[in-house]
Amino acid sequence: MEARLEQYIHEFIRWVPDPIESILILLLAFGLGLIIHKIVYRILTRVTENRDLFWRSLVQRTRRPLRLAILTWVLSLGVVIAPLNSEQESVLRHILLLCFIVLLGWMARTALHIWTTVYLRRFKLDAEDNLLARKHVTQSRIMERVAATAIIAVTISAALMTFPGVRQYGVSLLASAGVAGIVLGLALQPVLKNLFAGIQLAITQPIRIDDALLVEGEWGKVEEITSTYVVVKLWDWRRLILPLGYFIEKPFQNWTREGAALIGTVIIYLDYSVPVSVIRRKVEEIAAASPLWDRDVVNVAVTDFKESVMEVRILVSASNAGRAFDLRCEVREKLIDFIQANYPSSLPKVRAEGTSDAAGRATAAEASQSTPLQS
Numbered sequence: 001m002e003a004r005l006e007q008y009i010h011e012f013i014r015w016v017p018d019p020i021e022s023i024l025i026l027l028l029a030f031g032l033g034l035i036i037h038k039i040v041y042r043i044l045t046r047v048t049e050n051r052d053l054f055w056r057s058l059v060q061r062t063r064r065p066l067r068l069a070i071l072t073w074v075l076s077l078g079v080v081i082a083p084l085n086s087e088q089e090s091v092l093r094h095i096l097l098l099c100f101i102v103l104l105g106w107m108a109r110t111a112l113h114i115w116t117t118v119y120l121r122r123f124k125l126d127a128e129d130n131l132l133a134r135k136h137v138t139q140s141r142i143m144e145r146v147a148a149t150a151i152i153a154v155t156i157s158a159a160l161m162t163f164p165g166v167r168q169y170g171v172s173l174l175a176s177a178g179v180a181g182i183v184l185g186l187a188l189q190p191v192l193k194n195l196f197a198g199i200q201l202a203i204t205q206p207i208r209i210d211d212a213l214l215v216e217g218e219w220g221k222v223e224e225i226t227s228t229y230v231v232v233k234l235w236d237w238r239r240l241i242l243p244l245g246y247f248i249e250k251p252f253q254n255w256t257r258e259g260a261a262l263i264g265t266v267i268i269y270l271d272y273s274v275p276v277s278v279i280r281r282k283v284e285e286i287a288a289a290s291p292l293w294d295r296d297v298v299n300v301a302v303t304d305f306k307e308s309v310m311e312v313r314i315l316v317s318a319s320n321a322g323r324a325f326d327l328r329c330e331v332r333e334k335l336i337d338f339i340q341a342n343y344p345s346s347l348p349k350v351r352a353e354g355t356s357d358a359a360g361r362a363t364a365a366e367a368s369q370s371t372p373l374q375s
Contacts, residue, residue, distance in 0.1 A: 025082040026079075029077060030078075033067075033073070037067045041059075041063060044059045058111060065107050065110060068102075068103050101158045105151055105154070108151050109148055112144060113148075116141070119136075119140060134208035135205060135208055137210075138225060139203075142202035143202050146227065197248050198227055200248060201244060207230065211256045212255040212320070212321040213254055215253070216240065216242075220232040225244075228244060229242060230244060230247065256320070256321070261318065262324040263324070264317070265313060266314040266328050266331050271345065273343075276300070278342075283335065286331055286334045296317040300314050301315075314335075316331060
């Protein structure tokens with residue numbers, strides 16, 4: 001037992017020759033790297049002080065990656081200078097190589113995020129006409145997530161391939177590419193489906209951020225588009241979560257595809273005795289007095305004749321879906337008040353004729369059913 005312990009100690013001493021000198025050299029290199037980083041960062045900050053927002057943001061957001069880059073470079077020089085054996089030098093070089101790979105991925109991801117953020121600053125989603133803004137925001141966000149996923153995947157793959165065991169596994173997997181390809185394809189089918197659906201959404205843009213949708217019988221606005229799903233904020237603040245592939249494979253209504261303006265429809269059923277020209281003038285008066293109307297479309301037309309009533313369709317336009325809904329409600333309320341006050345007999349009624357025994361019941365039924373019908 002003692003002989004084996006002594007053997008382990010000798011092997012450890014052999015693996016760590018001149019440990020104090022090596023540690024001092026590496027610590028010195030580490031401290032030198034921190035000093036160099038501080039100097040370089042100050043220089044870059046002053047150089048980009050009067051440059052555009054992208055370069056200033058890039059310098060500020062890459063402070064930690066820059067520190068890692070300088071420390072990796074200085075420590076690699078320290079490994080060369082320090083009295084290390086081949087095994088120690090190989091381990092340290094491998095660690096530094098992993099740091100360098102992570103550094104490249106980190107820098108690429110940070111630069112991508114800064115560029116996307118700076119690019120989207122010129123577009124305002126809260127503008128009155130935000131069609132162009134919604135188009136660019138949606139496309140940029142989706143492509144950013146796809147590119148970020150690709151950067152992370154390549155970084156992890158490159159880091160794993162530095163290990164001999166992983167490389168051998170990759171070679172053996174490549175040798176049996178037939179079966180492995182089928183298994184991998186089946187396992188990654190949902191991921192790949194969402195990935196390609198995201199790319200297709202970014203290119204074709206059937207939906208955009210802040211689009212008004214009617215989907216699954218619910219009305220709401222697109223709140224967020226991730227790399228796998230879409231969040232629709234419904235009118236009552238609920239969230240409807242749908243996979244990306246849904247908007248490629250299934251039909252839905254997009255109320256703001258080419259513009260936010262919409263035409264709202266109000267249907268009301270009136271007795272044949274009502275003067276349509278008076279209703280038309282009143283609707284035009286209601287629309288003109290409403291701040292919700294966009295001064296574009298207002299129309300009143302008799303669209304159908306029923307057995308006892310006629311169907312009157314009213315069209316009014318507004319700048320967006322929310323205003324169109326509120327304007328429809330306003331037209332309904334003010335129009336029914338006008339008809340009740342001026343033409344109460346024009347509201348639809350159910351009339352019944354019978355014997356004197358049923359006269360009371362007919363009158364009660366007529367009174368109870370003298371209510372307007374509306375859409």
